[in-house]
Amino acid sequence: MTATFNRLWDSRYRVLVLGVLAVGLMAALPNFIDDYYVFLGCEVMIYAIAGLGLTVLMGWTGQIALAHAGFFAIGAYGTAILSADGFPWPVALVLAGLCATASGILVGFPAVRLRGFYLAIATLAFGELVQRLLILFASVTKGNLGFPVDLIDVGIGTTLTLWYVSLVILVIGVVALSQVGRTRLGRMLRAVRDIEVATGALGISASRYKLLAFAISAFIGGIAGGLYGQLVTFLTPPIFSLDLLIVFLIVVYLGGVLRLAGPIVGAVFVVLIVEQLQDLGSWQRLVFGLILVAIIRFMPGGLVSLPSLLRRRQRGSNSTGGGGLLAEPAPVRVVDAIPGGTP
Amino acid sequence: MTSVLDISGVTVNFGGNRALDEVTLSVREGFTGLIGPNGAGKTTLFNVISGYVSATSGDVVLEGASLRARRPAAIARAGVARTFQTPRMVPDLTVRQNVMLGLDGRRPMARHALEVVAWPTAQRAEGQATQAADDLLRQFELGHLGDVAANSVPLPVQKIVEVARALVSRPRLLLLDEPAAGLAVGDVDRLIGPLKEVAASSHCAVLIIEHDLALVTELCYAIHVLDFGRVIGSGSPDEVLHMDTVLQAYMGAGFAAASS
Numbered sequence: 350m351t352a353t354f355n356r357l358w359d360s361r362y363r364v365l366v367l368g369v370l371a372v373g374l375m376a377a378l379p380n381f382i383d384d385y386y387v388f389l390g391c392e393v394m395i396y397a398i399a400g401l402g403l404t405v406l407m408g409w410t411g412q413i414a415l416a417h418a419g420f421f422a423i424g425a426y427g428t429a430i431l432s433a434d435g436f437p438w439p440v441a442l443v444l445a446g447l448c449a450t451a452s453g454i455l456v457g458f459p460a461v462r463l464r465g466f467y468l469a470i471a472t473l474a475f476g477e478l479v480q481r482l483l484i485l486f487a488s489v490t491k492g493n494l495g496f497p498v499d500l501i502d503v504g505i506g507t508t509l510t511l512w513y514v515s516l517v518i519l520v521i522g523v524v525a526l527s528q529v530g531r532t533r534l535g536r537m538l539r540a541v542r543d544i545e546v547a548t549g550a551l552g553i554s555a556s557r558y559k560l561l562a563f564a565i566s567a568f569i570g571g572i573a574g575g576l577y578g579q580l581v582t583f584l585t586p587p588i589f590s591l592d593l594l595i596v597f598l599i600v601v602y603l604g605g606v607l608r609l610a611g612p613i614v615g616a617v618f619v620v621l622i623v624e625q626l627q628d629l630g631s632w633q634r635l636v637f638g639l640i641l642v643a644i645i646r647f648m649p650g651g652l653v654s655l656p657s658l659l660r661r662r663q664r665g666s667n668s669t670g671g672g673g674l675l676a677e678p679a680p681v682r683v684v685d686a687i688p689g690g691t692p
Numbered sequence: 693m694t695s696v697l698d699i700s701g702v703t704v705n706f707g708g709n710r711a712l713d714e715v716t717l718s719v720r721e722g723f724t725g726l727i728g729p730n731g732a733g734k735t736t737l738f739n740v741i742s743g744y745v746s747a748t749s750g751d752v753v754l755e756g757a758s759l760r761a762r763r764p765a766a767i768a769r770a771g772v773a774r775t776f777q778t779p780r781m782v783p784d785l786t787v788r789q790n791v792m793l794g795l796d797g798r799r800p801m802a803r804h805a806l807e808v809v810a811w812p813t814a815q816r817a818e819g820q821a822t823q824a825a826d827d828l829l830r831q832f833e834l835g836h837l838g839d840v841a842a843n844s845v846p847l848p849v850q851k852i853v854e855v856a857r858a859l860v861s862r863p864r865l866l867l868l869d870e871p872a873a874g875l876a877v878g879d880v881d882r883l884i885g886p887l888k889e890v891a892a893s894s895h896c897a898v899l900i901i902e903h904d905l906a907l908v909t910e911l912c913y914a915i916h917v918l919d920f921g922r923v924i925g926s927g928s929p930d931e932v933l934h935m936d937t938v939l940q941a942y943m944g945a946g947f948a949a950a951s952s
Contacts, residue, residue: 525808532807532818533796536789539782547780549764550742552797
């Protein structure tokens, strides 16, 4: 009985059980918290969704890409404009997501040639360009006057509607991307990240997969942007400035850029910490900065790496060798690796 | 037996430096050795065949089809696999997943959509790839390492895994760049034994760069010797290792004179 239980617990079912519990909890939560926290919860989920896009592009494919606020803006404005033109909101959201995808592929083209710092500059320029275009095409976007967003409501109030829509999209995103991570595509994206030189010899076209990663990331960013419009209810170009990009980067790197749980944990942390630090007034930024530095210094893998760090430390203090907080796992020797092997 | 690979008059200039000079040679099924002093252009020739470097002139033909001006990924899909001097593993994938990467580029890109929704045909293809990787790992006596992260196995094992990854797609031509370098004697046997079996059963032509002359002599039916970018000798191991030009290149002029 216990053995069966343990086996189930150790397997993939654990993730499934915890996932279902978490979703159930999130579905019930708005009944127990006041409206303000429902609003914050929506913010958390939207940042988490946006962060998922960065996990694919930066974490899995290894591209330093700073165009995410631009994709987010295209999604937000696209959804708002199309639904104001009479498209049903879900259709507008998907179409805006596809616009973001197209722009993602466009931004991805330089990525095929550029890397590191140069790619960062090129993609950063795209974010700025989107912001400029939003002001330039004021006939469509209303420029700095701002664009009022038609709010969706399925009969339970706009905030609650946003809560459930965000939750559904977040769940779809996590499930779909965990499939991506476990299948051939996940392997190939990681190969582009770690052994780009060798991908050609494996019959993998690194440039195509970089473009695909940009497309996926931009689509997710665009969808998150569409949701964000519902949250802020009024769009202006400065919302999508560098500050927003930095929030995304903090969400992803604080949570852990390699894992899908990373942006979720990161988003919860960022929104709640900023909220708690409101009372500190002018000290807020300093304290937030110190917390960031501490986490990045002691948990390079982000907050999601905390459990494994603790486990390793526990194991380290029990064994004679001692491991230390950041010690690497002991490598397997040839002798151990090959049955009957001699060194 | 007809040749699998024909290289004719391949010249590569790096700036004013001539890395390969009118190299002409052919490779049949079985093992062919490519030897020569450091800097002779052996790896450059591999880079030309696999599309990493484009030749200034000359042609590379795989079973009648020219590989010139084709990109590395296209050449790999045409049936050319290769390894690198230092193994290139994706550290946070398992050993099995790293081997599967050798097959991943062969399925079309559009298939990803079906794989993500776990479509039955896609699941079956994934199952077959897993099976092929596991079978090959078992043949190399590494079956028990399938689930281990690639960065936690030692370098010699990674080299063997890389050979398995190159073999898993059953290439027509396999290019091995110093597969035995850094391997202990026992490990070399563990690599070469299964390699010979797989290459024979899949009728693969293997071109192998190797400094261990005893190994090359034992393994290869033919050897080509490169020196300063030129082929200075081709033939059976016995012929080649007694050619004056080869002895001079390897041992210096005095040794060649004394031994003849």
